[in-house]
Amino acid sequence: MSDTQDQAEIFGGGATALSDSRSxxxxxxxxIPAFVFGEELADLADRDTRIAVLTADLATAxxxxxxxxxxxxxxxxxxxxxxxxxxxxxxxxxCGFVPFxxxxxxxxxxxxxxxxxxxxxxxxxxxxxxxxxxxxxxxxYGTSHHALEDLGVLRTFAELTVVCATDxxxxxxxxxxxxxxxGAMYIRLGRGRDPEVYPEVPEITFGKAVRLREGTDLTxxxxxxxxxxxxxxxxxxxxxxxxxxVVDMHTISPLDVEEVFAAYRExxxxxxxxxxxxxxxxxxxxxxxxxxxxxxxxxxxxxxVPDEYVPVGPPAALYAKYLLxxxxxxxxxxELLT
Amino acid sequence: MIPPRxxxxxxxxxxxxxxxxxxxxxxxxxLSRIAGAGHYTSSFSAAELFxxxxxxxxxxxxxESNWPDRDRFVLSKGHAAIGLYPVLADVGFFDPSELDxxxxxxxxxxxHPDMKKIPGIDFSSGSLGHGLSVSVGxxxxxxxxxxxxxxxxxxxxxxLHEGQIWEAATAAGHYKLGNLVAIVDxxxxxxxxxxxxxxxxxxxxxxxxxxxxxxxxxxxxxLDALLDVFAALPNESTGPPQLIVADTVKGRGVRLMEFNPDxxxxxxxxxxxxxVIAELxxxxxxxxxxx
Numbered sequence: 001m002s003d004t005q006d007q008a009e010i011f012g013g014g015a016t017a018l019s020d021s022r023s024x025x026x027x028x029x030x031x032i033p034a035f036v037f038g039e040e041l042a043d044l045a046d047r048d049t050r051i052a053v054l055t056a057d058l059a060t061a062x063x064x065x066x067x068x069x070x071x072x073x074x075x076x077x078x079x080x081x082x083x084x085x086x087x088x089x090x091x092x093x094x095c096g097f098v099p100f101x102x103x104x105x106x107x108x109x110x111x112x113x114x115x116x117x118x119x120x121x122x123x124x125x126x127x128x129x130x131x132x133x134x135x136x137x138x139x140x141y142g143t144s145h146h147a148l149e150d151l152g153v154l155r156t157f158a159e160l161t162v163v164c165a166t167d168x169x170x171x172x173x174x175x176x177x178x179x180x181x182x183g184a185m186y187i188r189l190g191r192g193r194d195p196e197v198y199p200e201v202p203e204i205t206f207g208k209a210v211r212l213r214e215g216t217d218l219t220x221x222x223x224x225x226x227x228x229x230x231x232x233x234x235x236x237x238x239x240x241x242x243x244x245x246v247v248d249m250h251t252i253s254p255l256d257v258e259e260v261f262a263a264y265r266e267x268x269x270x271x272x273x274x275x276x277x278x279x280x281x282x283x284x285x286x287x288x289x290x291x292x293x294x295x296x297x298x299x300x301x302x303x304x305v306p307d308e309y310v311p312v313g314p315p316a317a318l319y320a321k322y323l324l325x326x327x328x329x330x331x332x333x334x335e336l337l338t
Numbered sequence: 339m340i341p342p343r344x345x346x347x348x349x350x351x352x353x354x355x356x357x358x359x360x361x362x363x364x365x366x367x368x369l370s371r372i373a374g375a376g377h378y379t380s381s382f383s384a385a386e387l388f389x390x391x392x393x394x395x396x397x398x399x400x401x402e403s404n405w406p407d408r409d410r411f412v413l414s415k416g417h418a419a420i421g422l423y424p425v426l427a428d429v430g431f432f433d434p435s436e437l438d439x440x441x442x443x444x445x446x447x448x449x450h451p452d453m454k455k456i457p458g459i460d461f462s463s464g465s466l467g468h469g470l471s472v473s474v475g476x477x478x479x480x481x482x483x484x485x486x487x488x489x490x491x492x493x494x495x496x497x498l499h500e501g502q503i504w505e506a507a508t509a510a511g512h513y514k515l516g517n518l519v520a521i522v523d524x525x526x527x528x529x530x531x532x533x534x535x536x537x538x539x540x541x542x543x544x545x546x547x548x549x550x551x552x553x554x555x556x557x558x559x560x561l562d563a564l565l566d567v568f569a570a571l572p573n574e575s576t577g578p579p580q581l582i583v584a585d586t587v588k589g590r591g592v593r594l595m596e597f598n599p600d601x602x603x604x605x606x607x608x609x610x611x612x613x614v615i616a617e618l619x620x621x622x623x624x625x626x627x628x629x
Contacts, residue, residue: 052482073482079512084471084505091475094453094461095483096406099475114465115502119472123453123462 035192037130038066040172041100045071048179052092052099054078056085062102062132062192082107086115086129093125098179104138105131105188109150120184121160128178132189134164135225135275136305139315148305152280154186155253161185161206162253164224169198170250177204190225190275191315197227197248209256215245218333219263222273223249223282229319230273232326237333244333252282257289264290269299271333275324278304301336303329340394340569343562351394352561356621358393358425359385359561363591363618365424365437367606373441377449379589379601381421383525384492386559387584391490392425395568400430403457409487410460410476414469415494415523416450423447423456431458467500469493470520474506477518481575488571492521496528498539504549511550516577520551523558525588529602546581558584559622587625591618596625 038053045051045067052074055064059077068075074097078085082103089099101108108131109116120127131150138145154162163178165171165187178185185206202210212227213234222230227248234244245267247259263270270290272283283302290296305322319325323332341347362385370376396409413422420440427434439445446455450464461472473491480487497503510518522542530536543553556567564584571580588602589595592614595604606614 076478076513078505078509081505081508083467083502084474084509087468087471087502088475088478088506088509090468091412091461091472091477092479093475094472095476095479097479097482115468118465119462119468 034168035063036168036172037102037132037175037189037192038063038068040175042067042070044176044179045074048098050096050098051179052076052097054085054089054092054099054101056080056082056103056107058103061104062130064102083112083115086112086127087119089127090115090119090123090125093120093127094123098126098128100128100130100175102130102132104145105134105147105150106138106145109147109154109186109188113153116154116160116184116186117157121157124159124183126182127184128187129184130187130189132192134188134190136310136318137191137225137275137315139318140312142312143309146310148275148277148310149280150186150188151252151274151276151282152284155280155285159183160253161251162188163206163251164188165190166224166227166248166250167194167197169196169201170204172201173198173204174250176201177206181206188224194225195228197231204250207251207254207256209259210248210250211245211259212248213244213246215243216267217243218269218271218337219245219247219267220271220273220329220333221247221249221260221263221282221286223252225275226273226324226329229324229326229329233329233333236326236330240334242333242337249282249286252285255285255289257293260286260289261293261295264295264298269336271300271329271336272302272304273324273329274304276304277307278302279307299336301332303332340565343566348562348565352565355386355389355393355561358389358428360618360621361428362388362421362424364615366420367611367614367618369420369423369437369440370605371611372438373449375603375605376420377417377603378592378606379527379595379598380415380418380494380523380525382590382592382595383558383586383588384415384418384421384523385591386561386564387492387521387523387586388421388425390561390564390568392429394565396490397487398458400458403431406483407485407487410473410489412461412469412473412476412489412491413451413459413463414473414491415466415497416463416469418492418523419447419449419451422451426456426458432456466494466497467502470503470506470510473518473520474509474513474515477510477515478513480517481515486575488517488519490519490521492523494528495522495524495526495533495539495542496536498522498542499537507546507549507551510579514550514576515579516572517575518579519571519582520579521582521584523586524583525586527588527597527599527602529599531599542583543581550578551581552578553581553583555583555585558586559590591622593617593623
């Protein structure tokens with residue numbers, strides 16, 4: 001299938017685009033699980049009456065429809081009114097519910113930053129702000145629909161847990177673990193249908209990274225959509241004799257500083273990889289931890305989108321342009337090591 | 339409970355509420371002196387509203403501040419908290435002596451109210467425009483759990499400039515939140531001058547009606563009239579959300595502050611302080627006396 005069709009699917013795209021036979025960025029991805037957000041929450045809500053879901057006219061895009069069909073009394077479509085949605089979720093949370101408020105990351109995190117800080121994080125409301133289609137996964141929809149700054153804005157807020165889901169199984173794990181986590185949380189998703197990293201639903205702890213691959217020459221610390229290509233890059237590097245550790249740093253705030261220092265002590269270099277502006281994202285958080293911990297001097301590079309607005313284009317083309325696909329990451333890693 | 343107008347019980351109630359409104363104003367003056375600055379006028383305009391809500395209208399239990407069936411109150415115009423704190427103390431949510439720490443380092447009581455620190459505050463506020471959305475959420479939650487409470491939300495008239503108010507107004511109309519009551523303290527002033535000079539808000543009732551609300555307009559300093567409006571609110575939790583536009587005077591009760599934008603935040607010192615206390619204790623005079 002063409003990348004154009006894949007981009008159409010973002011908005012619910014019709015029966016053809018939603019069928020399981022479509023591919024992903026030109027590849028056959030019939031093995032990639034569907035967007036499990038609504039389904040997983042509906043399953044959780046079967047057992048937990050606190051769970052509610054809100055969206056802002058994107059129920060078809062984020063599959064909140066799967067929740068709405070099974071729990072219509074706890075589903076609220078707030079229309080194209082994101083600030084109202086986030087703050088309404090805070091009001092619902094104050095009455096003992098755990099609401100998940102989902103829309104494109106560009107809107108949930110950037111348009112509603114003040115609502116998240118003042119009415120969710122500060123009063124410690126258990127609102128789960130779900131930002132899907134983050135980074136530049138909206139491709140040719142352009143900068144208004146890209147979210148390459150959301151981690152930077154939100155990791156500044158005290159008492160807000162910031163988590164990136166890696167793939168469908170990881171998203172299920174994040175949603176499950178989030179229900180009883182204290183305070184507000186931002187859950188950053190890629191396209192919702194992301195290539196598999198976890199063959200089964202993992203046990204996760206927020207603030208504790210997952211070491212997916214061992215290595216000694218280099219550690220790639222990646223998050224969200226960049227974990228899969230980082231693993232693939234590590235495969236390519238192995239062929240060329242470079243031993244690469246890969247860490248899924250799914251929680252950006254609070255950061256797993258111990259895992260960062262393990263990489264510093266045990267491997268020769270650190271490369272951070274994120275689908276985010278290099279300013280104030282994962283790489284910056286890792287650099288802060290290293291430098292303040294007296295661990296400067298190791299070869300280190302933040303890899304992501306440079307400090308610019310990306311052009312329009314199909315996502316796959318953008319990942320290639322910014323060296324955020326497996327081949328690009330491998331090249332950046334080799335550059336770092338020479 | 340609100341006795342019918344004209345009865346002895348009603349007269350007693352109105353006298354008591356009038357006394358409590360005076361208490362709100364006197365405490366506002368006292369607490370402002372601790373801070374060295376205060377939102378006197380935003381509290382004065384809402385004094386009768388606070389008194390009516392907490393001493394006659396709302397259903398709550400000060401001994402169990404998070405009682406799930408309590409009526410909610412969201413002070414969306416959070417800068418009037420200085421007038422609300424004394425009421426919460428007076429009805430028993432916390433020891434009144436705690437108010438002596440008002441705004442001092444580490445106090446529970448800042449210029450804007452904090453739900454995590456103060457029993458009786460149902461939601462934190464301070465950023466104008468949030469409170470009505472919060473209240474929509476509370477009303478929706480009450481509906482999901484089939485709870486009998488109402489959610490009361492007090493808005494400033496200048497706050498109606500905020501776009502998010504209209505997101506919430508739309509949602510409340512859409513979901514037919516008859517269990518939601520918004521009260522606009524229409525005190526006619528915002529920081530830079532008369533509200534309608536800065537940015538028009540009228541016709542407030544027409545605007546909300548267009549969003550599916552049922553509206554009421556009342557003299558916000560006339561306790562009898564306020565009680566009539568509250569008593570007449572429909573009991574159906576599914577139906578048009580209710581809007582009360584309370585026509586008030588920013589700074590009501592102190593002649594030099596009434597309709598005076600210079601007093602949005604101020605500090606009374608010296609003889610002014612004593613004069614204001616004396617003026618308040620003499621009771622509200624007709625507004626014509628200003629002219």
